[in-house]
Amino acid sequence: MKVIVLGAGRVGGAIARDLAKDGEFHVTAADASPAALERLAAEGIATERADLADPVELDRLVRAHDLVVGAVPGFMGFETLRRVLEAGKPVVDISFFDHDPFELDALARDAGVVAIVDAGVAPGCSNLILGHLDTVLDETESFACYVGGLPTVRHWPYEYKAPFSPIDVIEEYTRPARLRRNGIPVTLPALSEVELVDLPGVGTLEAFNTDGLRTLLATMSTPTMVEKTLRYPGHAERMRMLRETGFFDASPLEIGGAKVRPLDLSAHLLFRAWRLEDGEEDLTAMRVVVDGRRDGRPVRHVFDLLDRYDPATRTSSMARTTGYTCTAMVRLVARGLYDRPGISPPELVGRAPGCFGFVMDQLEARGVVFRETVTTP
């Protein structure tokens, strides 16, 4: 089966390598940047230098393959997915675009193809877990996802490195967080309700509201749902200070005769401060807590993940956790284990028999291990 990976950045590259390594697929990685393709080509993976924003070029690439992985930057994600579906190809996407993916549901169903979106670790595994537990439990009562990608070595003042563009991180700190409490939709400021969370092997982190529930608000009826981002303690306070002072404002100001958006200047300065250097070790910390009832009794499922940078393959934990979730889903689709046409966020995949276990096994084989704890209070 011929697979094309659109976007060969940190995560896209890890996806291409993982798909290429056992002979199940013929893999091609496409990107506009020669630098991004160089290392993959050296490892024997087919590469195509291409402007993926060009519809003609994109169409040519997509039509020449059987399955597509979307790993382009978020701002290009929705349009890329639309074009892939117009070409009638099955797709697994991790571009985490802002648009509602269900706008493309009819298109995918008409084409009769599977389109899994948000196929990373969070969103991704968190959705998969809730979808799975929705079939295990009689009812799910609450869902809380705590997740963060962090540098192993902490540097003052931010103790944070951005695996993607700082402007996208700032967006997480400014967009109001939509959540649900006792069945009622609630919108709170990003960075609100900071709490401390102790995680084995990591220590004390802080968790705060961010707008990360995405499709879960549409697909799940779980009455209480929240997603919180994890950082080393103190980060949220610093970000609130910058935000409340106006450093993240997107309206231009006139400064010394020039018009400038504070957000752009801040992103420029924070890019330097938050730059994850090549080989700089990161980790992914995640905890998903689902409360529900089974056979009339309350039960709590907790999934814990602590994943670290892989020095052997120089693969960041962000690329491992997001990329290997994506490649597991690619294998699900390629092997016909998940074949529901239309847009599927991972909670739908998690509801389908066998799929949750398959993804977890694939992840575990790559050292990305969720530890499940079940308690009956």
Add this chain to the structure above:
Amino acid sequence: MKVIVLGAGRVGGAIARDLAKDGEFHVTAADASPAALERLAAEGIATERADLADPVELDRLVRAHDLVVGAVPGFMGFETLRRVLEAGKPVVDISFFDHDPFELDALARDAGVVAIVDAGVAPGCSNLILGHLDTVLDETESFACYVGGLPTVRHWPYEYKAPFSPIDVIEEYTRPARLRRNGIPVTLPALSEVELVDLPGVGTLEAFNTDGLRTLLATMSTPTMVEKTLRYPGHAERMRMLRETGFFDASPLEIGGAKVRPLDLSAHLLFRAWRLEDGEEDLTAMRVVVDGRRDGRPVRHVFDLLDRYDPATRTSSMARTTGYTCTAMVRLVARGLYDRPGISPPELVGRAPGCFGFVMDQLEARGVVFRETVTTP
């Protein structure tokens, strides 16, 4: 005696009012801003609307008076002082300019006039105290000045309001602090060596190095000297974060096609955050610690000041402490109690017989009370 007050801002206005109130002087206040002059005119003080940066206009005003008070913004201060001395008029200055005032010493001496500079609370009273103790003690061994102007009500995140331009405050946080330790000149980053200081009536503040010793480094041989700025705890850390991220950089960056200095954008945003509103209560906290020897025995003199906004006259503590120190020095000069021609920072005034007590009495009469504690360890 006819006195002109150049600059009728918060402090200049308080100076004009204080000098006008007992009939000792004919006072005129000059400023480019009609708004600044309005309230003074309503109180019966003579005002002159004038562009003080215009040498001709300045010369005309200065020559029509017997004594000059310089209360212009720092960036205009040195040139204004030069012109006043060229006109041969005695002057008391609080413009706190960056230049070395002794560059004008020959000019003042040739004119045979007194020119007291840095005639505020700090610099000002701190210098006066050290100059005075230099005559009281056999030797001074160390001098430490802790001083800060703070809002009474603390607002997250800065817990600070700027009584003058934010860009001047930022300058205090970026210019390296020159101090002296055991006779050796030491330069440390601004905002360094943060320590907590407990002051009666205020609580716990933090103190950090700033470049505030100014003339003392040239005039005094005290082997250990430091000046530290007082803020509510946490302020220095926030400022260091902004500085180290580049938000205070003065080199232009190209942002979205426009050239902008991060410093200018930050000053713009912090101007909003740090704006001291009319009637917003402030306080001045100050502690001067001088260790020395007298009659062969170690002795410590501590001067403590806690001054507050005066609601009756709507006069800020910053204007009270700086302005009334200045008016005391004006009276010293007007009455011939201090008559040394040339540039005199207040440590020279403090060395002259009777001057320290005179200034302290004048301040006390206005409710600005330094409490002195002498201990022999």
